[in-house]
Amino acid sequence: MRTQISINKVRGPFVARVEEISGQDLLACNQCGKCSAGCPVVAAMDLLPSQVIRMAQLGMEEVLESKTIWICASCLTCVTRCPKGVDLPRLMEALRQISLRKGVTKLDLNALPPELVREVPQLAIVGGFRKYMR
Ligand code: SF4
Ligand code: SF4
Numbered sequence: 001m002r003t004q005i006s007i008n009k010v011r012g013p014f015v016a017r018v019e020e021i022s023g024q025d026l027l028a029c030n031q032c033g034k035c036s037a038g039c040p041v042v043a044a045m046d047l048l049p050s051q052v053i054r055m056a057q058l059g060m061e062e063v064l065e066s067k068t069i070w071i072c073a074s075c076l077t078c079v080t081r082c083p084k085g086v087d088l089p090r091l092m093e094a095l096r097q098i099s100l101r102k103g104v105t106k107l108d109l110n111a112l113p114p115e116l117v118r119e120v121p122q123l124a125i126v127g128g129f130r131k132y133m134r
Helices: 013-022 034-038 047-059 061-065 077-081 086-103 114-119 120-130
Strands: none
Touching: 013 034, 013 047, 013 086, 034 047, 047 061, 047 086, 061 086, 077 086
Protein backbone atom coordinates (compact mmCIF):
# COMPACT_ATOMS: atom_id res chain seq x y z
CA MET A 1 0.00 0.00 0.00
CA ARG A 2 1.35 3.43 -0.89
CA THR A 3 1.71 5.88 1.96
CA GLN A 4 -0.04 9.19 1.44
CA ILE A 5 2.19 12.13 2.31
CA SER A 6 0.44 15.43 2.96
CA ILE A 7 1.26 18.80 4.46
CA ASN A 8 -0.98 17.82 7.37
CA LYS A 9 1.38 14.95 8.13
CA VAL A 10 4.59 16.91 7.59
CA ARG A 11 3.34 19.58 9.95
CA GLY A 12 1.32 17.21 12.07
CA PRO A 13 1.43 16.14 15.71
CA PHE A 14 3.73 13.17 15.15
CA VAL A 15 6.52 15.35 13.73
CA ALA A 16 5.98 17.93 16.48
CA ARG A 17 6.22 15.23 19.14
CA VAL A 18 9.36 13.70 17.68
CA GLU A 19 10.98 17.13 17.51
CA GLU A 20 9.93 17.97 21.05
CA ILE A 21 11.25 14.74 22.59
CA SER A 22 14.45 14.59 20.52
CA GLY A 23 15.20 18.31 20.55
CA GLN A 24 16.11 18.01 16.85
CA ASP A 25 15.01 20.06 13.86
CA LEU A 26 14.07 17.28 11.47
CA LEU A 27 14.10 19.57 8.44
CA ALA A 28 17.76 20.35 9.05
CA CYS A 29 18.60 17.01 7.43
CA ASN A 30 19.34 17.32 3.72
CA GLN A 31 19.62 13.59 3.13
CA CYS A 32 23.33 13.62 2.35
CA GLY A 33 23.65 10.03 3.59
CA LYS A 34 26.87 10.47 5.57
CA CYS A 35 25.23 9.04 8.69
CA SER A 36 24.22 5.84 6.91
CA ALA A 37 27.61 5.50 5.22
CA GLY A 38 29.43 5.54 8.55
CA CYS A 39 27.06 3.62 10.80
CA PRO A 40 28.86 0.51 12.13
CA VAL A 41 25.69 -1.54 12.59
CA VAL A 42 23.89 -0.57 9.39
CA ALA A 43 24.09 -4.14 8.05
CA ALA A 44 21.66 -5.26 10.76
CA MET A 45 19.17 -2.47 10.10
CA ASP A 46 16.05 -2.66 7.97
CA LEU A 47 16.09 1.09 7.32
CA LEU A 48 19.18 3.26 6.90
CA PRO A 49 19.56 5.93 9.58
CA SER A 50 19.03 8.56 6.85
CA GLN A 51 15.79 6.80 5.86
CA VAL A 52 14.61 6.89 9.47
CA ILE A 53 14.97 10.65 9.65
CA ARG A 54 13.39 11.03 6.19
CA MET A 55 10.33 9.09 7.28
CA ALA A 56 10.18 11.14 10.49
CA GLN A 57 10.39 14.36 8.45
CA LEU A 58 7.43 13.22 6.40
CA GLY A 59 5.38 12.26 9.43
CA MET A 60 5.37 8.59 8.51
CA GLU A 61 4.53 6.85 11.80
CA GLU A 62 5.38 3.53 10.12
CA VAL A 63 8.96 4.35 11.09
CA LEU A 64 8.04 3.14 14.59
CA GLU A 65 7.82 -0.39 13.19
CA SER A 66 11.42 -0.31 12.02
CA LYS A 67 14.06 -2.53 13.61
CA THR A 68 16.59 0.23 13.10
CA ILE A 69 15.41 2.36 16.01
CA TRP A 70 16.12 -0.58 18.34
CA ILE A 71 19.39 -1.60 16.73
CA CYS A 72 20.99 1.84 16.89
CA ALA A 73 23.77 1.56 19.47
CA SER A 74 23.92 5.31 20.21
CA CYS A 75 27.59 5.20 19.26
CA LEU A 76 27.54 8.82 18.03
CA THR A 77 29.49 8.06 14.83
CA CYS A 78 26.73 9.65 12.77
CA VAL A 79 26.73 12.72 14.99
CA THR A 80 30.39 13.34 14.22
CA ARG A 81 29.77 12.88 10.48
CA CYS A 82 26.59 14.91 10.05
CA PRO A 83 27.27 18.24 8.30
CA LYS A 84 23.96 19.62 9.58
CA GLY A 85 24.47 18.93 13.26
CA VAL A 86 21.64 16.41 13.52
CA ASP A 87 21.83 14.17 16.58
CA LEU A 88 20.39 10.94 15.21
CA PRO A 89 20.76 8.92 18.44
CA ARG A 90 18.46 11.42 20.13
CA LEU A 91 15.99 10.95 17.29
CA MET A 92 16.21 7.16 17.64
CA GLU A 93 15.64 7.50 21.39
CA ALA A 94 12.60 9.71 20.81
CA LEU A 95 11.14 7.16 18.40
CA ARG A 96 11.77 4.37 20.91
CA GLN A 97 10.06 6.37 23.65
CA ILE A 98 7.02 7.01 21.47
CA SER A 99 6.95 3.34 20.52
CA LEU A 100 7.25 2.17 24.15
CA ARG A 101 4.45 4.52 25.20
CA LYS A 102 2.27 2.81 22.63
CA GLY A 103 2.79 -0.41 24.59
CA VAL A 104 5.35 -2.08 22.34
CA THR A 105 7.53 -4.50 24.27
CA LYS A 106 10.64 -5.89 22.66
CA LEU A 107 12.00 -8.01 25.47
CA ASP A 108 10.42 -10.79 27.48
CA LEU A 109 12.52 -11.12 30.61
CA ASN A 110 11.12 -14.57 31.32
CA ALA A 111 12.47 -15.75 27.98
CA LEU A 112 16.07 -14.97 28.94
CA PRO A 113 18.12 -18.01 30.00
CA PRO A 114 18.93 -17.76 33.75
CA GLU A 115 22.63 -18.42 33.06
CA LEU A 116 22.68 -15.39 30.75
CA VAL A 117 21.02 -13.21 33.39
CA ARG A 118 23.67 -14.35 35.87
CA GLU A 119 26.61 -13.60 33.56
CA VAL A 120 25.56 -10.40 31.82
CA PRO A 121 26.85 -7.24 33.51
CA GLN A 122 24.15 -5.48 35.52
CA LEU A 123 24.71 -2.35 33.47
CA ALA A 124 23.81 -4.22 30.30
CA ILE A 125 20.59 -5.51 31.88
CA VAL A 126 19.60 -2.05 33.08
CA GLY A 127 20.41 -0.69 29.59
CA GLY A 128 18.24 -3.40 28.10
CA PHE A 129 15.34 -2.49 30.37
CA ARG A 130 15.69 1.11 29.30
CA LYS A 131 15.78 0.29 25.64
CA TYR A 132 13.51 -2.67 25.21
CA MET A 133 10.84 -2.53 27.88
CA ARG A 134 7.91 -0.43 28.94
S1 SF4 B 1 24.37 12.95 7.92
FE1 SF4 B 1 22.92 14.44 8.81
S2 SF4 B 1 22.17 15.66 7.07
FE2 SF4 B 1 23.16 13.81 6.24
S3 SF4 B 1 21.46 12.31 5.98
FE3 SF4 B 1 22.36 11.95 8.00
S4 SF4 B 1 21.15 13.19 9.44
FE4 SF4 B 1 20.73 13.96 7.37
S1 SF4 C 1 24.39 6.36 16.71
FE1 SF4 C 1 23.08 4.74 15.85
S2 SF4 C 1 22.60 5.44 13.74
FE2 SF4 C 1 24.33 6.66 14.49
S3 SF4 C 1 26.15 5.60 13.70
FE3 SF4 C 1 25.79 4.85 15.80
S4 SF4 C 1 24.48 3.03 15.59
FE4 SF4 C 1 24.43 4.15 13.62
